[in-house]
Amino acid sequence: xxxxxxxxxxxxxxxxxxxxxxxxxxxxxxxxxxxxxxxxxxxxxxxxxxxxxxxxxxxxxxxxxxxxxxxxxxxxxxxxxxxxxxxxxxxxxxxxxxxxxxxxxxxxxxxxxxxxxxxxxxxxxxxxxxxxxxxxxxxxxxxxxxxxxxxxxxxxxxxxxxxxxxxxxxxxxxxxxxxxxxxxxxxxxxxxxxxxxxxxxxxxxxxxxxxxxxxxxxxxxxxxxxxxxxxxxxxxxxxxxxxxxxxxxxxxxxxxxxxxxxxxxxxxxxxxxxxxxxxxxxxxxxxxxxxxxxxxxxxxxxxxxxxxxxxxxxxxxxxxxxxxxxxxxxxxxxxxxxxxxxxxxxxxxxxxxxxxxxxxxxxxxxxxxxxxxxxxxxxxxxxxxxxxxxxxxxxxxxxxxxxxxxxxxxxxxxxxxxxxxxxxxxxxxxxxxxxxxxxxxxxxxxxxxxxxxxxxxxxxxxxxxxxxxxxxxxxxxxxxxxxxxxxxxxxxxxxxxxxxxxxxxxxxxxxxxxxxxxxxxxxxxxxxxxxxxxxxxxxxxxxxxxxxxxxxxxxxxxxxxxxxxxxxxxxxxxxxxxxxxxxxxxxxxxxxxxxxxxxxxxxxxxxxxxxxxxxxxxxxxxxxxxxxxxxxxxxxxxxxxxxxxxxxxxxxxxxxxxxx
Amino acid sequence: xxxxxxxxxxxxxxxxxxxxxxxxxxxxxxxxxxxxxxxxxxxxxxxxxxxxxxxxxxxxxxxxxxxxxxxxxxxxxxxxxxxxxxxxxxxxxxxxxxxxxxxxxxxxxxxxxxxxxxxx
Numbered sequence: 001x002x003x004x005x006x007x008x009x010x011x012x013x014x015x016x017x018x019x020x021x022x023x024x025x026x027x028x029x030x031x032x033x034x035x036x037x038x039x040x041x042x043x044x045x046x047x048x049x050x051x052x053x054x055x056x057x058x059x060x061x062x063x064x065x066x067x068x069x070x071x072x073x074x075x076x077x078x079x080x081x082x083x084x085x086x087x088x089x090x091x092x093x094x095x096x097x098x099x100x101x102x103x104x105x106x107x108x109x110x111x112x113x114x115x116x117x118x119x120x121x122x123x124x125x126x127x128x129x130x131x132x133x134x135x136x137x138x139x140x141x142x143x144x145x146x147x148x149x150x151x152x153x154x155x156x157x158x159x160x161x162x163x164x165x166x167x168x169x170x171x172x173x174x175x176x177x178x179x180x181x182x183x184x185x186x187x188x189x190x191x192x193x194x195x196x197x198x199x200x201x202x203x204x205x206x207x208x209x210x211x212x213x214x215x216x217x218x219x220x221x222x223x224x225x226x227x228x229x230x231x232x233x234x235x236x237x238x239x240x241x242x243x244x245x246x247x248x249x250x251x252x253x254x255x256x257x258x259x260x261x262x263x264x265x266x267x268x269x270x271x272x273x274x275x276x277x278x279x280x281x282x283x284x285x286x287x288x289x290x291x292x293x294x295x296x297x298x299x300x301x302x303x304x305x306x307x308x309x310x311x312x313x314x315x316x317x318x319x320x321x322x323x324x325x326x327x328x329x330x331x332x333x334x335x336x337x338x339x340x341x342x343x344x345x346x347x348x349x350x351x352x353x354x355x356x357x358x359x360x361x362x363x364x365x366x367x368x369x370x371x372x373x374x375x376x377x378x379x380x381x382x383x384x385x386x387x388x389x390x391x392x393x394x395x396x397x398x399x400x401x402x403x404x405x406x407x408x409x410x411x412x413x414x415x416x417x418x419x420x421x422x423x424x425x426x427x428x429x430x431x432x433x434x435x436x437x438x439x440x441x442x443x444x445x446x447x448x449x450x451x452x453x454x455x456x457x458x459x460x461x462x463x464x465x466x467x468x469x470x471x472x473x474x475x476x477x478x479x480x481x482x483x484x485x486x487x488x489x490x491x492x493x494x495x496x497x498x499x500x501x502x503x504x505x506x507x508x509x510x511x512x513x514x515x516x517x518x519x520x521x522x523x524x525x526x527x528x529x530x531x532x533x534x535x536x537x538x539x540x541x542x543x544x545x546x547x548x549x550x551x552x553x554x555x556x557x558x559x560x561x562x563x564x565x566x567x568x569x570x571x572x573x574x575x576x577x578x579x580x581x582x583x584x585x586x587x588x589x590x591x592x593x594x595x596x597x598x599x600x601x602x603x604x605x606x607x608x609x610x611x612x613x614x615x616x617x618x619x620x621x622x623x624x625x626x627x628x629x630x631x632x633x634x635x636x637x638x639x640x641x642x643x644x645x646x647x648x649x650x651x652x653x654x655x656x657x658x659x660x
Numbered sequence: 661x662x663x664x665x666x667x668x669x670x671x672x673x674x675x676x677x678x679x680x681x682x683x684x685x686x687x688x689x690x691x692x693x694x695x696x697x698x699x700x701x702x703x704x705x706x707x708x709x710x711x712x713x714x715x716x717x718x719x720x721x722x723x724x725x726x727x728x729x730x731x732x733x734x735x736x737x738x739x740x741x742x743x744x745x746x747x748x749x750x751x752x753x754x755x756x757x758x759x760x761x762x763x764x765x766x767x768x769x770x771x772x773x774x775x776x777x778x779x780x
Contacts, residue, residue, distance in 0.1 A: 162759030221760030
């Protein structure tokens, strides 16, 4: 049995502990705003679980660290200490420090560092105790004896506690040679006997090298439920003189355990998703339905008769329905509530607003809105940047707010919602709005625009997304981290979404992020070019038109343009772009699909449109290599492969060609 | 083989206890808190209950008290899994009707040794 290794539980321990830390942080922030005692209990519970787990799963430094935090929380929990700002601050730093320890634990690195040791000292000082230094302690050497006389009489109710005296006798027998003599004097007559009570007592003689401690530990659980005496046998040799023992320094033991930790913890970034049991149940239901449908269709294999055609059609329709539902359910497994990303903001907003001397009330709306896990993981950084930005540049300090006739406390709202096939996340502040003049001046200075004449508010908003743009007079360490709004937009666009800005001068700014529900399946239009089939994402398509030959103008350098509404758009011939042969070379023989990305439009020339379909996106990079203008591949109903057109990429390529 | 109910709000702890006991051939059911444990214990009878002390919804000590009040569980061993090394909690558990306790951290061998001791 010695083969059971606790390392296999590390992953789940890390996961639950990180969740526990999130809960601790949330509760601490709620306490900061005057919460109740239940919050203290939940914080204590989280710390307590981490300590227990850390000790069990082989992280003694973490257990020792958490022990100090737990002691402090215990004082608060028992009302021996009031919870105040400094303690909340200290506990928040503890949460951060533990997160760092978990990160290092996952990487198999040593857990404790200088800052964790310092924090541990501060926690210990707050508890009112010096850091325990290795101390020598005087302990009496257990007295040895060549035998013991034990008198053991359980109280009548001992059996009710689940302790069986026979178990204790068996344990004693394992310590040496045991002679058992039962005391029957208290056994009542049969009519008065209650079988759930214990009426016996024992005189026991144990010979051998057992210590008094070993014997006492057998009775440890029942010492308050029995009369017990343990005496050395009369002929016992005199006990040896007490000796001095030194406790080994606990730090040494900790370091040793740290280095022997298994490497299993370091290779666990495969990622996992927690799925609600209801989602799994619905999947199982659907698979059940599918099996029934399959069985029904199977009948037709043996004996098909044209008279049963309608049944076959019905069966196929059912199959299509179930497959669709199954697809939706499976996609649903990857969907997680955005709340897990929103959770980090209360802390961020608190720290930031304190640092800047601003008062900010954070409102979180629509935390249950679900997003694809991949999108969720990547949306965190852009959101953090926008929130930082809103507090740093958008919201004003209290004096300025008062001067503008607003309340001292600014409001920052993060709101997530479903809108059509997209997820919309809005970051709304009630600050000063965009400073039109400052932005235009900066853009002039950077050469982003030639003159300030006739620039619309919309265009001013767009300017801040230009690379290298920053209006802050002094680059603070908050927003000015070398990351501009252009990076925010690029990150969002990479996820297939977009960011828009709307400013209300004097009343605030709204950033709107639109994201696709999932990255794994897209709705697309399939288009034929020669023998090939290409998928154009439906979201990028403006419209499809057939052009007469005279609508196309050739320009120098070999490009072609056509007039679409009020503008001239370049034509990208897909057969040229991807080098595939087609008989349809003349513009009037094929179709032009007008597509748009980042506000730019081009016309894609294809032979024909095949139809609208959902495409499961497979990575081309992972299976082949990167190809310009292609974002992935998918497998068609007939088993052949179709490439998915990267509209933004094609537009970039087109612009580069034009410039060259 | 004996049936054991493992009660702990921490999935890793519960997982470790359940895995260890199952590897030794015991039949193990799991519950996340005292309340769920009471429901599980009502549905079938267990030969041993292992319960954490600190849990949300219903803590281990309240659970022991309620379990002991049921005729079915009068003499069934209930062990508290506790990190509280102070005697207060142990004694509180005892007063509620716990058979004994196992102090965390414990390793799989210690757990098995204690369980074998109790189940005989």
